[in-house]
Amino acid sequence: MTAVSAPAVAIKICGVTTPGAVDSAIRARADHVGFVFFPPSPRALTPREAATLGARAAGRIGRVGLFVDATDALIAEAVDAAGLDALQLHGEESPARAAELRARHGLPVWKAVPVASAADIDRAAAYLGAADLVLFDAKTPKGTLPGGMGLAFDWSLLSGWRNRAPWGLAGGLAPGNVAEAVRLTGAPLVDTSSGVETAPGVKDPALIAAFCATARG
Numbered sequence: 456m457t458a459v460s461a462p463a464v465a466i467k468i469c470g471v472t473t474p475g476a477v478d479s480a481i482r483a484r485a486d487h488v489g490f491v492f493f494p495p496s497p498r499a500l501t502p503r504e505a506a507t508l509g510a511r512a513a514g515r516i517g518r519v520g521l522f523v524d525a526t527d528a529l530i531a532e533a534v535d536a537a538g539l540d541a542l543q544l545h546g547e548e549s550p551a552r553a554a555e556l557r558a559r560h561g562l563p564v565w566k567a568v569p570v571a572s573a574a575d576i577d578r579a580a581a582y583l584g585a586a587d588l589v590l591f592d593a594k595t596p597k598g599t600l601p602g603g604m605g606l607a608f609d610w611s612l613l614s615g616w617r618n619r620a621p622w623g624l625a626g627g628l629a630p631g632n633v634a635e636a637v638r639l640t641g642a643p644l645v646d647t648s649s650g651v652e653t654a655p656g657v658k659d660p661a662l663i664a665a666f667c668a669t670a671r672g
């Protein structure tokens with residue numbers, strides 16, 4: 456009998472802020488790094504700061520720009536400065552806004568969908584056709600950051616999604632649980648931020664390497 460291997464899981468290391476963290480993600484053979492353009496985040500970059508990291512990453516790893524209900528001007532500046540390969544929308548952006556940004560910049564759009572219940576999974580269907588990938592992330596408490604909080608949601612809720620479109624899993628993923636997350640959910644892409652940090656915004660090369668190795672199984 457011919458063995459059939461499972462497709463490789465794609466990996467995104469989000470919230471990188473230093474050349475060293477970009478290099479660590481590349482060394483660990485991650486597929487994407489995320490640059491956070493949201494000033495309240497401890498991982499926030501300005502477009503000017505992201506330019507250096509974007510140049511370092513160019514052609515070696517995908518560059519995903521993360522925005523939270525951002526203005527057109529900020530998105531345009533970040534796309535140009537950092538040479539973004541994809542836009543991740545992590546706020547309350549509507550399907551129409553996702554489609555508009557995709558058309559304007561000619562880039563794939565990833566829409567983060569906060570999950571706490573089965574109804575949240577159903578809501579993701581509104582982005583079919585408007586976004587290129589749905590990123591399921593844990594819903595965070597009111598008044599806190601909408602992501603990057605190290606919180607996981609009940610992965611069994613994803614059985615309601617049934618692979619209706621390209622998707623990824625985020626929220627509380629770390630070297631210690633990512634293999635189980637992939638096994639239980641079949642996620643084609645996993646995304647982590649605080650799970651590979653020693654403090655908010657401080658990425659750790661050993662944790663990045665461990666995360667990538669265990670995610671691939």
Ligand SMILES: O=C(O)c1ccccc1NCC(=O)[C@H](O)[C@H](O)COP(=O)(O)O
Nearest residue numbers: 469496602603604605626627647648649
């Ligand atoms: O990382 C941030 O600071 C952040 C701020 C505002 C919105 C989203 C943010 N991060 C989103 C990510 O892509 C994270 O990787 C995702 O939420 C998972 O974070 P974590 O639970 O810390 O792994």
